[in-house]
Amino acid sequence: ILNVEQSPQSLHVQEGDSTNFTCSFPSSNFYALHWYRWETAKSPEALFVMTLNGDEKKKGRISATLNTKEGYSYLYIKGSQPEDSATYLCAFRDYGQNFVFGPGTRLSVLP
Amino acid sequence: DAGVTQSPTHLIKTRGQQVTLRCSPKSGHDTVSWYQQALGQGPQFIFQYYEEEERQRGNFPDRFSGHQFPNYSSELNVNALLLGDSALYLCASSFGYQNSNQPQHFGDGTRLSIL
Numbered sequence: 001i002l003n004v005e006q007s008p009q010s011l012h013v014q015e016g017d018s019t020n021f022t023c024s025f026p027s028s029n030f031y032a033l034h035w036y037r038w039e040t041a042k043s044p045e046a047l048f049v050m051t052l053n054g055d056e057k058k059k060g061r062i063s064a065t066l067n068t069k070e071g072y073s074y075l076y077i078k079g080s081q082p083e084d085s086a087t088y089l090c091a092f093r094d095y096g097q098n099f100v101f102g103p104g105t106r107l108s109v110l111p
Numbered sequence: 112d113a114g115v116t117q118s119p120t121h122l123i124k125t126r127g128q129q130v131t132l133r134c135s136p137k138s139g140h141d142t143v144s145w146y147q148q149a150l151g152q153g154p155q156f157i158f159q160y161y162e163e164e165e166r167q168r169g170n171f172p173d174r175f176s177g178h179q180f181p182n183y184s185s186e187l188n189v190n191a192l193l194l195g196d197s198a199l200y201l202c203a204s205s206f207g208y209q210n211s212n213q214p215q216h217f218g219d220g221t222r223l224s225i226l
Contacts, residue, residue, distance in 0.1 A: 001170075004153075032212060043115070044154075044201070046214030089153055097167050097209075099144070101153035 004092045006102035013080050014110050020076045021105040023090030027071035034091040080109040115218035117202050123224045124192050132187040136204030137216045143185040146201040154201055160185050161208035197225045
């Protein structure tokens with residue numbers, strides 16, 4: 001059974017703070033790591049698809065890094081805004097086409 | 112350009128009944144995946160359809176079955192409903208079965224409540 005973990009489970013930050021959270025996944029048989037943002041009452045929205053060890057992706061104030069050898073990815077948000085409040089999900093895909101989501105990190109940005 | 116659409120939005124059933132959920136993929140997508148999301152958990156993979164065949168399946172019992180039509184739309188059927196089947200059911204579409212570098216596009220989900 002593939003296990004994908006995310007930490008912390010939830011996070012409260014003040015507007016303007018920078019924050020980061022972690023996704024841990026199996027280091028063997030890695031194929032890709034996806035990050036999604038899921039706002040309340042909306043559908044999950046793709047942020048990044050990462051495939052190479054050492055990959056860094058950026059989209060506005062959000063960026064992500066990937067370490068496939070040790071099995072983790074970090075998601076960073078610079079200068080958090082209230083509209084960043086959402087659940088951030090990572091999903092691990094292996095060569096067997098298994099696709100496993102973590103439980104998510106719930107971020108609340110207080111104005 | 113329509114995104115992924117799911118119907119119905121909400122559904123209430125009783126134990127033992129059967130239910131069918133529907134999904135239309137984003138235009139240009141040919142692969143449909145279904146997920147079950149229980150409260151406090153991440154989405155759990157049920158199965159994936161491509162070229163009208165089930166290509167991959169998660170750890171769900173045979174009570175969960177599906178179908179994909181020639182227009183790429185898909186149905187999820189659940190028989191003999193249990194209280195534990197109460198969840199949000201998400202449909203996601205993508206292009207190409209083996210092209211795992213493509214992100215999945217999700218619908219808004221169907222909220223299924225079992226009484």
